[in-house]
Amino acid sequence: MTDMDDQESVKGNDPEKVVISAALTGALTTRDQCEHIPYTPEEIAEDAAAAREAGASVAHIHARTPDGSPTFETETYEEIREAVRERTDIVVNFSTGAVGVPVEKRVAYVEETAPEMAALNMGSMNYAKYSESREEFVFDMVFENSFSEIREFVTAMNGAGVKPELECFDTGHIGNARPLVEHGDLEPPLQFSLVMGVLGGIPATVENLAHQVRQLPDDATWQVIGISRDQWPLCAAALSMGGNIRVGLEDNFYLPDGEMATNAELVEQAADLVRTVGRTPATPDEAREILSID
Amino acid sequence: MTDMDDQESVKGNDPEKVVISAALTGALTTRDQCEHIPYTPEEIAEDAAAAREAGASVAHIHARTPDGSPTFETETYEEIREAVRERTDIVVNFSTGAVGVPVEKRVAYVEETAPEMAALNMGSMNYAKYSESREEFVFDMVFENSFSEIREFVTAMNGAGVKPELECFDTGHIGNARPLVEHGDLEPPLQFSLVMGVLGGIPATVENLAHQVRQLPDDATWQVIGISRDQWPLCAAALSMGGNIRVGLEDNFYLPDGEMATNAELVEQAADLVRTVGRTPATPDEAREILSID
Amino acid sequence: MTDMDDQESVKGNDPEKVVISAALTGALTTRDQCEHIPYTPEEIAEDAAAAREAGASVAHIHARTPDGSPTFETETYEEIREAVRERTDIVVNFSTGAVGVPVEKRVAYVEETAPEMAALNMGSMNYAKYSESREEFVFDMVFENSFSEIREFVTAMNGAGVKPELECFDTGHIGNARPLVEHGDLEPPLQFSLVMGVLGGIPATVENLAHQVRQLPDDATWQVIGISRDQWPLCAAALSMGGNIRVGLEDNFYLPDGEMATNAELVEQAADLVRTVGRTPATPDEAREILSID
Amino acid sequence: MTDMDDQESVKGNDPEKVVISAALTGALTTRDQCEHIPYTPEEIAEDAAAAREAGASVAHIHARTPDGSPTFETETYEEIREAVRERTDIVVNFSTGAVGVPVEKRVAYVEETAPEMAALNMGSMNYAKYSESREEFVFDMVFENSFSEIREFVTAMNGAGVKPELECFDTGHIGNARPLVEHGDLEPPLQFSLVMGVLGGIPATVENLAHQVRQLPDDATWQVIGISRDQWPLCAAALSMGGNIRVGLEDNFYLPDGEMATNAELVEQAADLVRTVGRTPATPDEAREILSID
């Protein structure tokens, strides 16, 4: 037991075992940008198995059509779940977020496929990108997740036995969990994903990560989700604080040396980093215990 | 010069002089709830003068119709500006925020009446209220302020020589100022209002206030805006950190002892608190200098 | 219940009731500097009673000879205890710190007089003062409190049923409590005094106060001790965070308006500030309950 | 340029280039504990050269006699300086701290050998170790560094053109720099070493590291010094915040996997970690520029 094992920021995590999540696909990027992105259920399942081999214990997945467009069909999610299950014991986590897709459609596949976990976006915000070199906004959306929508998702997840992963892009999003716990919608211990570096949400700094972690209940588990080049230093900081981490092509294509990578290579690099700070990657079953998934 | 005068959190504020803003009206509450809320331009101007007498140097104003409904008519704002100017030298600051009112309408009265300052909402968020006693959500809105809307307001304010007051309800909202500065829309030194305690935004704690202040550029000025009963302790903390403060019937009806008050009484209490921490209320001209209003 | 009542920084304190300590005498200042400083047991007891009347629930006391020099005689401390007890029910708290006085002497009067509480200095540090106007160090000492000395005091206090008040001048001093708890010397819940603004210790800023509070165990009670002119803003910040506060001629002679004051006047001002943030001064019996004094 | 490059915590450091210091010897440990510790000037110089090869740009050195006892003789330090210079261009940094060795002796060798840098301990504190397994204090000292002693060192360093490395074991130690700058003793930009994890000083947590960094002037450079097993996660966190790092047998014998290592192997591991967060080790000349050593 050292000071670092014992720091407040560990919260409900395991000071030694680290849950590495692999965000295999995402919804926005394409093979034109990175040829390694898996599209079909088979491709996704192969990447899940390889990520598991490299040290990941959770696979976070968005469904795609064979041509790479995002899809929200129950059938595709069902195929993905089956294909992953055939190959590996990794925890299956489905995305639920989208701009411009009706809530019912996104609730439906969660209810019907009942993955072990599903992402739950905990508030509204601008979701934008500004290019310093081009001196213009590349995109500029409002990412809407009202309390009533959040509660629709929670109700569905509770009914289907799905563990919600609370995606928080800003400090208020963490605070939004409180009335939902008081109202009996969410049941502790909660699992938080602290997303950093999206323009419109909290900027990616270690100071801000420490601040987000301070907001969490003592028994909460948490991981950091860093976007693009800032991912590696954010992972290093989170691991030092006792956090879990997420890597994968949804968030970032590159290894620290600037090489474009596969999902498995990204997980391998993450697992190395885990060991460098004196911790070890959790197995899927250890992850289930840490995250209170039955 | 003491440690407290010299702390980082003072930022661009004056360690001695405090800008007290009086938020006289708001848009959501009515005389059924608090009989002291001013509605007409004359009533508003009388309250502005009394607030100035009690120690306020800025009047933040939402227009109302004579029956108390919110209005966004240029004519009404023009009447308010005139009525205030006849009575007192207080800095005039007009609101621009609303849910469900077209941007153009809200831009129009700012451009045409050219107040010295106007509020600028810096991001999107849920805007909700949960009642612990009733165990339900009292209201649940998405407060939308996309970057393109924010930029429409900024362009209009820049054209009309209006100083924007950047209203930030969460950490990401502060970060949203950065691309707008880089793009040349906003010009430092910036004036920030740190709004705390709205469900959907950052919770009202001193820890969170300190965090928000850490995000600000070194030359920025700032005030805290606390909602309802938490207003007084938030003001006490902000004053100790070198901040400016806002009080008034828009934010809170009550004195610390639970008595319902007028705008002038709330400002008087605030001025007392300012003196208790060893500082003094700024005059409107001192406020103009502190806030870089020409 | 509001956000502020519920913030983490409240720790083991009562969100509503505030323990005001009056540090009546100190050891270093004299009546040449402030004529209101009490010297004799009778004078001290009169001030204790007046402070109690004004809202204090704890009296922190250093003994003096009739000519004002510090003394560490059991007999004098005994007389003080008696004189206070005859007049008022305030909690009696004796100092134990000194530079250059043998530990045994300071342990002796604590053991023999068995006050309800006694101060316990939790670490070593420089204790100095620099004058900006004279551009020189006014004094420069090393304040030594090794673990073995701390443990001598703790053993004596435990034996005599005295509640230790852990005086922490820096972050490491708070950390020093940990091995003493593990070793069974100190028994939770602990009472911390966060002293700020002594050169050599942690500087007096709200940021630093928030940091010190974050270090504390969840069940710990705490008060802030601010030195000289920074006392009032530090009290305001601490009260907003759910803290208890200390005022009195040991720490500061002046009201916020710069007037030199008596102990009772300082407590009165503190009690006003308590009410301004919506809290109320605790009675001595309420203080005993909050601080776990049997 | 990313968010992480731009975070406040970078302060005066280079967001890309990292100064790795190698603390080759220390004074307290012996070859009985770790056979790789260099004792003689030749051995130390060989380790300095190997550390340089592995990515270090500064060598922090305590002199030893051939049997491993600490020594403070000018002659030995002179031999070390010469032996290092013959082999490599690494920045030479000599220790000055000790318990129970007269200041004059420690000042003398710094003045006479004029290394490029020398450590300067910035305050007093307990310096202790508690064993949880044995349930006792292993050692318990008071590490005394009064302002007058600190100023003796600074005067000598200024006279000899030696850059002081301000070793801060607690928050107050950082604050102690302020009167020394105002008095003209220390000249910015300052170089801070944030030592964490010594019992008596600030505990080793990322939260505390972030806090220490917040205290620093904007133009200050800084490195973290973590003790024993906590070193690797502290380095990971510091690198993510834009900090420099120190490793070496003075602080820690072990690689993250628990293997006992040489100085060069520790530096190699550190350099790997530097690259994993997307930064690169600075050369000695780059380090001189970053640290303002002429």
Ligand SMILES: [Zn+2]
């Ligand atoms: Zn996703």
Ligand SMILES: [Zn+2]
């Ligand atoms: Zn308003």
Ligand SMILES: [Zn+2]
């Ligand atoms: Zn005292």
Ligand SMILES: [Zn+2]
């Ligand atoms: Zn050393």
